[in-house]
Amino acid sequence: MPARLAELAVRFGCELRGDPDTLVDRVAPLQDAGPGAVSFLANPRYRRHLASTRASVVVLDAKTAPECPVAALVARNPYATYARIAQVLYPTPPVVPGRDSSAVVEAGVEVDPTAAIGAQAYVARGVRIGPRASVGPGSVVLGDAQIGADTRLVARVTLGPGTRIGRRCILQPGCVIGADGFGHAPDRDGYVKVPQVGSVVIGDDVEVGSNSTIDRGAIGDTVIGDGVKIDNLVQVGHNVRIGEHTVIAGCVGVSGSVTIGRRCMLGGQVGVTGHLEICDDVALTGRTMVASSILKPGVYSSGLTADDAARFRRNAVRFNQLDELAKRLRRLEGSAGPGGKGDDDE
């Protein structure tokens, strides 16, 4: 859907440097863009592509605007402004109301007349589907689940019994929300299954990535706050609570009964041990493992990064001697007299 630069500038409160009547109809990266394309510069890493871009317009901040060889939309937050412009150029296709003839919908399901149920879907008894919501092809929605207005299950999504999804959520293909969590009580002869009787409650404007899994509560609910964004292949255990506007990157594992605050950022492959609390405004860099509660906002890490394999191996051998090395250092300090003594915490 094409738009004039003037219209975009007014709508999103940008300063326009260039011809207000230029039409744009698509987006492209700085280095690949041609006439008609909107590009953006937010990550300084890509600044080197600015001088040679052939985009019709670039969304950028006031600082880099003077370097822009083409029209510029100057924004306080170029990435968010770009996102909003892209939403105008690529509007989400409206949901086409109705039920594919191959879908199986049990008796007693409440489907809003403006909602859609796709091919090969299955919707069990007691489910409620809100206005303009969409149950994509191959999805399975189990008993008594609720799907809020404008929420889309893209394809092959599974909702467990009683799951409640808010409004304007996007559930990507293959995600499983509300299946049993991992509850097994050890006993003499193995394990006894602990019935998982809670549910999952998801707020508004939540996105869950492809093949991610969010378990139903064991006892009480698993709760995902408004605006939470979860990437692909993320595991969220039973009775986890995630605060509003927290974002979780791919391959993260959050164990059961963890509470995560608002506006947190979990990098890729982060792991969180069970029954902990992470307060608001905590950032965990990629691969961090959290094994005790974090009660102070800030940035936390625990992931070592790639080094030459042979050198890494030599250092890893020394890691396994670290306590011994520290003790030897202390002995040396002792023999060097009080002046040489360190502040070892032993």
Add this chain to the structure above:
Amino acid sequence: MPARLAELAVRFGCELRGDPDTLVDRVAPLQDAGPGAVSFLANPRYRRHLASTRASVVVLDAKTAPECPVAALVARNPYATYARIAQVLYPTPPVVPGRDSSAVVEAGVEVDPTAAIGAQAYVARGVRIGPRASVGPGSVVLGDAQIGADTRLVARVTLGPGTRIGRRCILQPGCVIGADGFGHAPDRDGYVKVPQVGSVVIGDDVEVGSNSTIDRGAIGDTVIGDGVKIDNLVQVGHNVRIGEHTVIAGCVGVSGSVTIGRRCMLGGQVGVTGHLEICDDVALTGRTMVASSILKPGVYSSGLTADDAARFRRNAVRFNQLDELAKRLRRLEGSAGPGGKGDDDE
């Protein structure tokens, strides 16, 4: 399904402190429970909620029982006893025999008359489905697979050709059992696919979590022992063998041809390199990476835990100098004379 406390005490061998005629009909956490609810105390972390609980009865051990402000069911193993009580209050709905009219079942499939095949399922030739087993909606069961009595494929499960699942298993949504493993032989011009001709054999009382994957053997079978419990998003490679009653938490990766013993516990995000052996009764804490066989029972770790990011970065820089630091320490010890010498292993 409501129950009297007297009945629960007798059935599960607990001492009852309280009114035997009290009826309970649900479970709830200590802090949220009200009249009619059973709660439990197993993790000392939650003891602080005991004094103010409004549950009708709490399952706990003899040591904490005196602090219980309401009726108590005193058990040697409160968590397992709670699990059994919850199974009484929330019985698994019986399988309703029959085949949904939307299911596609090829000729020559043997389905026990008490088994169920759900909506949108597909069952290929030669499959055998045992008594009271259930193939949930959207599942795909490929040729010659066998499903034992009372086993449930919850929804959207895939079984590869020839997979054999034991009795009373639970396969959570999206799990894939018996697809090809990762077998590619390097050759001059890339890789040659190694046909994966083995199968997967799963014992009785096994649970596999949502979106987990267990590959068929490359040559010979992948074998999962009785009572094994596998959480979500776990990868089990071809020809892995897992002993009875081993439990594997979420996001674990087990490479091909690994043998894991009985009663092991693998924490979240653990990784095991290929062709290794882990003996019985090994516990691996979260994020541990196993790169050589473990032949002695015990607890093993390798995961660093979260620290302030700036401090972590400084220490990580030093990690990359560790071998050099150790050598400098040794030189100092040498110059300090024989008395200062450590026991470096060089």
Add this chain to the structure above:
Amino acid sequence: MPARLAELAVRFGCELRGDPDTLVDRVAPLQDAGPGAVSFLANPRYRRHLASTRASVVVLDAKTAPECPVAALVARNPYATYARIAQVLYPTPPVVPGRDSSAVVEAGVEVDPTAAIGAQAYVARGVRIGPRASVGPGSVVLGDAQIGADTRLVARVTLGPGTRIGRRCILQPGCVIGADGFGHAPDRDGYVKVPQVGSVVIGDDVEVGSNSTIDRGAIGDTVIGDGVKIDNLVQVGHNVRIGEHTVIAGCVGVSGSVTIGRRCMLGGQVGVTGHLEICDDVALTGRTMVASSILKPGVYSSGLTADDAARFRRNAVRFNQLDELAKRLRRLEGSAGPGGKGDDDE
């Protein structure tokens, strides 16, 4: 499909030591093989099983051939030769052309008459399916996707809109190719969704494992080169580019806008931070985290390996003191005079 040893030797250029008329019809591991079976020896770890094997023939190299107690097919690359022989004995069943009556195929789909569409599949408008390609049961192929000749979607695969898959690819069950990537621009009140308008382009001879996910480009495409092999539960972010013949083991996470070269090998659970470059011929051992570009071919690591938990914990405590320990070491060196001074980089 049985074969004579003479035929196999000629076809794959091996030296045959043994009876050329011996028939073989299956493969088996050295220790389990019986008459009629082909086995192989490539990993020295399994050499101990050679002397007692009862296979009809073993594929091995010239060095180990003299120890072989049965017929031998002597090959320069035993594993690749074994793979090719196994392909002869276990030929991929040919695709049976046609469309299952339960499949839903929208108007305007181009399906080659030799292609197959399985039970419970859904194929949206504008899709093109090439000769002998197969859309397995329960798969969902969204609008305008293209599937090349001889490519197989095994079962329950999802292809997002516009995804283009090359020839002879194998997409294992549950994988999701071409869904939205993780694009959310932070703004005052949470996040703005960044429309994901690129696609995924996959070359020829690519394999993608069960439940893996490959995101469509945010802007421009995600590109997977010819011959790339991706294992199970791997996440590939938007706009990633992976060069030809690179292999990626299970549970790996590759963040958005990463470029990986040709012939790289990523071990299990490797993680790669966003916007980086990894050059050709890089090997990353299991669990390595890459947080800056790697521009030199070689082997890289960052994963610590399992140690006794108590000892590991003591060493991990010292890790958190490392910078302090290094400074104390330097002070000692200073007080020991210039001769004791190390080459600290401060």
